[in-house]
């Protein structure tokens with residue numbers, strides 16, 4: 001699978017979102033990563049439904065909704081209705097992950113699961129054959145601009161080996177602290193989808209930054 005780059009719009013300029021989205025589209029992004037926070041699973045609160053609907057209208061790329069919310073099963077439908085193409089929930093707070101994945105597919109969207117830096121990989125292995133995306137948090141969720149937690153790479157390698165052994169090809173996504181130093185490390189470990197927030201949106205030329213991330217991962221030797 002060619003490397004995908006999904007800018008996280010958490011720290012974009014929300015007063016000028018059409019321009020922000022146009023710039024990442026023109027810059028070659030493959031999807032938009034939408035960080036949804038409820039003030040319970042994480043302290044901040046982000047993106048009401050109306051805002052999500054407006055952003056989806058502004059941009060033709062697929063939106064992956066990263067739900068940092070408790071009791072995701074109670075809330076997923078409104079994000080589907082708002083236009084998310086993929087809904088991704090945290091395994092730490094899902095009552096019945098398999099049922100929720102089934103529900104998402106029945107509603108016509110793709111499904112993803114996420115684990116925090118200190119959550120073991122076992123739960124992911126159990127549902128890997130059911131999902132289109134697995135997200136490994138490489139920072140504690142809640143805020144952009146944090147430092148990458150290198151220890152997460154071991155879980156990514158374990159998961160990549162599991163995928164190869166079981167002929168699975170989900171998006172393997174990583175989120176938090178991605179830049180030119182960390183991108184090649186995660187690519188070597190088996191990540192095929194980079195989420196990058198501040199590294200893209202704090203740069204002056206989004207297209208050049210997206211390309212630099214791709215170039216940094218080009219030809220890295222796998223170490224899984």
Ligand code: DX5
Pocket residue numbers: 008009010011033035066139140141142143144145146175176177178195196197198199
């Ligand atoms: C953190 C979010 C991330 C965040 C990444 O809770 O899930 O998507 O925006 O930001 P950077 O790339 O700045 O670490």
Ligand code: ZN
Pocket residue numbers: 008033034035066175195
């Ligand atoms: Zn995220």
